[in-house]
Amino acid sequence: MRPEPLQIGPLSLDTNLLLAPIAGYCDLAYRLTCREQGGVGLACTDLLSPHGLLRGTARSLDLAQTVPEDTPVSMQLYGSDPQIMGEGALWAVEHGADVVDINMGCPVDKVTKKDGGSRLMVPDEGIEDTPCRTFSLALRIVEHVREVLPSHIPLTCKTRLGWAHDRDAPRLACDLVRAGVRAITVHGRTTVQRFKGEADPWAIRRVVDAVGDLSAGSVPVIANGDVKDPHSCARMLEITRAAGVMIGRAAIDRPWIFRDCWHYLTTGEIPEPPGPVEIAQIIGRYFERMVRYRGERHAMVQIRQRIGRMTKAMVSPDLPSVKPLREAVRSARTPADVREALDAFCGGRLVALPAAVLGHA
Numbered sequence: 001m002r003p004e005p006l007q008i009g010p011l012s013l014d015t016n017l018l019l020a021p022i023a024g025y026c027d028l029a030y031r032l033t034c035r036e037q038g039g040v041g042l043a044c045t046d047l048l049s050p051h052g053l054l055r056g057t058a059r060s061l062d063l064a065q066t067v068p069e070d071t072p073v074s075m076q077l078y079g080s081d082p083q084i085m086g087e088g089a090l091w092a093v094e095h096g097a098d099v100v101d102i103n104m105g106c107p108v109d110k111v112t113k114k115d116g117g118s119r120l121m122v123p124d125e126g127i128e129d130t131p132c133r134t135f136s137l138a139l140r141i142v143e144h145v146r147e148v149l150p151s152h153i154p155l156t157c158k159t160r161l162g163w164a165h166d167r168d169a170p171r172l173a174c175d176l177v178r179a180g181v182r183a184i185t186v187h188g189r190t191t192v193q194r195f196k197g198e199a200d201p202w203a204i205r206r207v208v209d210a211v212g213d214l215s216a217g218s219v220p221v222i223a224n225g226d227v228k229d230p231h232s233c234a235r236m237l238e239i240t241r242a243a244g245v246m247i248g249r250a251a252i253d254r255p256w257i258f259r260d261c262w263h264y265l266t267t268g269e270i271p272e273p274p275g276p277v278e279i280a281q282i283i284g285r286y287f288e289r290m291v292r293y294r295g296e297r298h299a300m301v302q303i304r305q306r307i308g309r310m311t312k313a314m315v316s317p318d319l320p321s322v323k324p325l326r327e328a329v330r331s332a333r334t335p336a337d338v339r340e341a342l343d344a345f346c347g348g349r350l351v352a353l354p355a356a357v358l359g360h361a
């Protein structure tokens with residue numbers, strides 16, 4: 001079935017593929033790097049603290065930073081105080097958000113202990129007979145944020161299947177829709193699972209069916225979890241019948257995954273993967289964006305940490321080792337050293353690049 005670009009409330013996207021929030025990764029520099037490759041319908045910021053935004057802390061402002069090319073962008077807020085979440089949502093809109101998302105999936109203790117993140121998905125009857133009012137709180141947050149947001153800005157939620165049981169997910173999702181969310185992303189694991197096991201597309205399908213019946217298809221459900229390539233993307237859509245797919249971890253190694261998935265979904269063909277020189281150029285542009293938006297210090301720390309992961313896709317029978325490039329970047333002391341390492345690699349001076357690889361830039 002040919003995919004439709006996604007519609008979230010009044011917002012029309014170019015595709016039905018979304019870049020997931022991945023705390024520590026999906027800042028402006030990375031979102032632009034994925035967008036440049038094509039196929040991204042909507043990109044999301046990392047989770048943002050509304051307190052941090054309202055106080056103007058440097059870290060929150062860095063994470064919420066956006067520019068006109070970074071459109072459409074969703075800003076994700078976490079927390080449990082409806083009032084503060086409402087103020088944070090307004091701040092987000094005043095600072096460029098096209099969509100405001102509420103985090104209901106984060107399993108990290110620091111967030112859930114304060115009733116934020118996936119704690120909001122605990123049904124009111126509680127866990128193992130311990131009643132808990134956090135889902136009611138989630139509904140109050142959604143209702144309040146919906147009330148204060150301008151009507152053209154859709155409010156969305158990113159959830160898991162539930163805290164402990166996937167049986168809760170369809171009911172909770174329908175209540176969120178009644179409270180005013182215009183799209184729901186479901187990561188196909190429970191909080192208790194964290195990242196163990198596989199995401200369950202059949203459990204996501206039950207949410208899709210329930211929300212579809214309730215909203216007559218006007219509120220899209222976006223499926224998320226373990227999509228690694230165009231085939232797993234097509235399979236996720238086929239099983240779940242979701243309106244869109246959100247991709248996280250796979251986009252860190254391959255920012256071009258959205259282009260590949262969209263091309264495959266619309267034509268049945270998978271584009272040629274970028275060659276090692278092209279990948280090095282993508283990494284180079286990403287590095288320059290980090291320097292520009294977050295400063296040299298940040299860019300140097302990040303590039304040294306990420307070079308391994310970002311060069312994974314270079315390894316092929318033509319180029320079995322990219323060790324010299326990784327080592328040169330990891331030992332770089334200045335941005336000029338990083339640029340020199342990438343240039344030397346692209347020019348075949350760091351690793352003996354076969355002619356076929358050099359030609360495939």
Ligand SMILES: Cc1cc2nc3c(=O)[nH]c(=O)nc-3n(C[C@H](O)[C@H](O)[C@H](O)COP(=O)(O)O)c2cc1C
Nearest residue numbers: 020021022023046047158187225226227247248249
């Ligand atoms: C390191 C890391 C950080 C994450 N940060 C966030 C976050 O800030 N907000 C959120 O909603 N989900 C976050 N997630 C969850 C992802 O958005 C996504 O739901 C999950 O990784 C499953 O999708 P994937 O298999 O495509 O990666 C994070 C996941 C990882 C691994």
